[in-house]
Amino acid sequence: MRPAQSHPHLITLIMCTALSVLALNMFLPSLANIAAEYGVDYAYANLSIAGFLSISAVMQIVIGPLSDRFGRRPVLLVAVSLFTLASVGAALAQDITSFLAFRLLQSVIVVGTVVPRAAVRDMFDTEEAARTLGYVTMAMALAPMLGPMFGGLLDIAFGWRASFWLYTLLGAIVLLMVWGDFGETNARKSVTFMAQMRRYPLLFSSRRFWGYSACIAFSLGGFYCFITGAPMVATAWFDMNSAQVGLGIGIITGGFMVGNFVSARLIRRVPLLTLILSGRISAVLGPSLGLSVFLTGQGGAYLFFASAVLVGFGNGLTIANASTGLMSVRPELAGSAAGLSGALGVAVGAILTTVTGSVVNAENAPFAVLGLILGCSLLALASALYVRWVDQREPLTAAE
Numbered sequence: 001m002r003p004a005q006s007h008p009h010l011i012t013l014i015m016c017t018a019l020s021v022l023a024l025n026m027f028l029p030s031l032a033n034i035a036a037e038y039g040v041d042y043a044y045a046n047l048s049i050a051g052f053l054s055i056s057a058v059m060q061i062v063i064g065p066l067s068d069r070f071g072r073r074p075v076l077l078v079a080v081s082l083f084t085l086a087s088v089g090a091a092l093a094q095d096i097t098s099f100l101a102f103r104l105l106q107s108v109i110v111v112g113t114v115v116p117r118a119a120v121r122d123m124f125d126t127e128e129a130a131r132t133l134g135y136v137t138m139a140m141a142l143a144p145m146l147g148p149m150f151g152g153l154l155d156i157a158f159g160w161r162a163s164f165w166l167y168t169l170l171g172a173i174v175l176l177m178v179w180g181d182f183g184e185t186n187a188r189k190s191v192t193f194m195a196q197m198r199r200y201p202l203l204f205s206s207r208r209f210w211g212y213s214a215c216i217a218f219s220l221g222g223f224y225c226f227i228t229g230a231p232m233v234a235t236a237w238f239d240m241n242s243a244q245v246g247l248g249i250g251i252i253t254g255g256f257m258v259g260n261f262v263s264a265r266l267i268r269r270v271p272l273l274t275l276i277l278s279g280r281i282s283a284v285l286g287p288s289l290g291l292s293v294f295l296t297g298q299g300g301a302y303l304f305f306a307s308a309v310l311v312g313f314g315n316g317l318t319i320a321n322a323s324t325g326l327m328s329v330r331p332e333l334a335g336s337a338a339g340l341s342g343a344l345g346v347a348v349g350a351i352l353t354t355v356t357g358s359v360v361n362a363e364n365a366p367f368a369v370l371g372l373i374l375g376c377s378l379l380a381l382a383s384a385l386y387v388r389w390v391d392q393r394e395p396l397t398a399a400e
Contacts, residue, residue, distance in 0.1 A: 259316015
């Protein structure tokens with residue numbers, strides 16, 4: 001197969017993104033079995049998640065500038081190759097230390113959420129980039145919904161190592177797709193890596209960048225609060241079984257997909273920031289109505305999950321458009337911007353997941369969860385309004 005010379009097709013971008021998301025969550029149903037086979041506590045095996053997230057956050061800060069300096073294609077090829085080899089290592093690991101080492105090396109696949117976004121911004125103008133990212137981010141909706149379900153079936157049928165053999169197969173497929181379809185998109189590479197890193201202050205000093213990044217981080221934060229707290233609400237208040245809980249949690253993902261689809265259809269007719277603000281209003285409206293009704297003592301399961309649908313829909317209108325906005329502040333730093341904002345999102349998500357786990361209990365579950373989601377949605381709305389205020393005072397030109 002000849003190396004690609006032309007820009008990547010949409011399916012290649014989607015596959016890269018989907019693999020990055022699946023790498024985090026597909027094997028989650030197997031954690032207890034992994035701990036049992038290696039004879040360690042569940043908390044120790046859970047380092048395969050916590051450590052993966054921690055390293056992913058740090059790597060996103062580095063991967064972005066690397067792709068700005070050396071190009072999107074070589075960084076993606078190296079990362080997917082390492083992920084595939086690490087998957088083989090994890091599948092064959094005979095002790096927990098080796099398993100965790102290979103598992104943490106798998107975190108290099110975070111490149112799949114950073115580089116495709118930067119590549120889309122390289123290829124298209126602002127409106128078309130937002131439209132394309134809307135379709136790409138749908139993979140971020142389907143993968144969390146289907147990944148754990150399929151991973152659980154693999155565990156039952158073949159054992160937990162089957163998920164890592166599937167990671168190996170998927171890594172090899174994506175590697176071939178990148179090799180044959182992902183031509184270089186970065187036409188403005190830096191002279192040296194350090195020169196690229198020294199340009200980071202251009203992002204640090206950009207109020208637009210931080211406004212868009214905070215909007216994304218708190219939008220995702222509401223999602224993290226929901227998936228962390230919803231199981232407690234469902235079991236303690238509505239006596240739902242595990243299958244019903246899984247369906248309820250997946251419903252916010254359905255709203256996200258619809259929001260992405262609507263955004264992709266409207267982006268050529270509706271301004272970017274208008275779509276973002278509409279999404280934030282939807283995300284505020286859902287938990288506000290839900291919390292108000294629960295406070296009157298009339299809340300139920302359908303209302304609780306319907307509130308989450310509006311949050312997911314709002315996030316669908318927001319994420320791709322805000323990502324395009326932050327990468328448009330300094331197009332020559334698109335990779336760095338995608339990586340830095342991604343790291344911020346992971347960090348905020350980790351904090352809010354911890355806070356939700358600490359605050360939510362059987363007595364206050366629906367009130368606490370909806371309250372936390374509402375707080376995140378309001379902060380994301382405030383961030384979007386801040387960007388609008390900056391736009392009115394300082395219209396964006398070729399460079400901020």
